[in-house]
Amino acid sequence: MTPPFTLGRRAALLGAAALLAAPSLARAAAGTGLPCPARPGEITGLLLQGGGGPSGAVAVFGQAFRPGDLPAGHVLEARLTNGGALPVQLDIRNRHPDGSARLALVALATPALGQGQVAGVMLSARPGQQPAAAPPQAGGR
Structure with a gap:
């Protein structure tokens, strides 16, 4: 059984990774509009x-x-x-x-x-x- 704090840590790490990646995606997309x-x-x-x-x-x-x-x-x-x-x-x-x-x-x-x-x-x-x-x-x- 996975301890409950492990799931929270994984979610926090995934969320942090998404936040770190978002600015680079935003910069790349800024030159080319959707x-x-x-x-x-x-x-x-x-x-x-x-x-x-x-x-x-x-x-x-x-x-x-x-x-x-x-x-x-x-x-x-x-x-x-x-x-x-x-x-x-x-x-x-x-x-x-x-x-x-x-x-x-x-x-x-x-x-x-x-x-x-x-x-x-x-x-x-x-x-x-x-x-x-x-x-x-x-x-x-």
């Missing part, structure tokens, strides 16, 4: 903070959609705020009664960003069909 949807089809904006990894590293996250944000017969598109397209894969987990996506897992191939660099990304919907998933092959290929 993109806001302004045009038809734009759903949400997000910021990617670089860790020095190579281009094509994959970020996976859950995304909730409002009814009609991503209608049936549309695909999700990811674009950098400078206009460059990013490869994106979508796994719709739940739909609204109108058939539009409600909750999905998004896998986004990130650009190469140096440590602390920030890039804005806009997720939007456009007409089209999701590509069919390739059948699994023996040996994991």
Whole structure:
């Protein structure tokens, strides 16, 4: 059994770590504002903070959609705020009664960003069909 003070110490350490990291994230984000949807089809904006990894590293996250944000017969598109397209894969987990996506897992191939660099990304919907998933092959290929 874990003593009660240990859980409090862990929570305090995690909270302190978050407070120490917050100023660096705020400084990095200050130069690049969070993109806001302004045009038809734009759903949400997000910021990617670089860790020095190579281009094509994959970020996976859950995304909730409002009814009609991503209608049936549309695909999700990811674009950098400078206009460059990013490869994106979508796994719709739940739909609204109108058939539009409600909750999905998004896998986004990130650009190469140096440590602390920030890039804005806009997720939007456009007409089209999701590509069919390739059948699994023996040996994991």
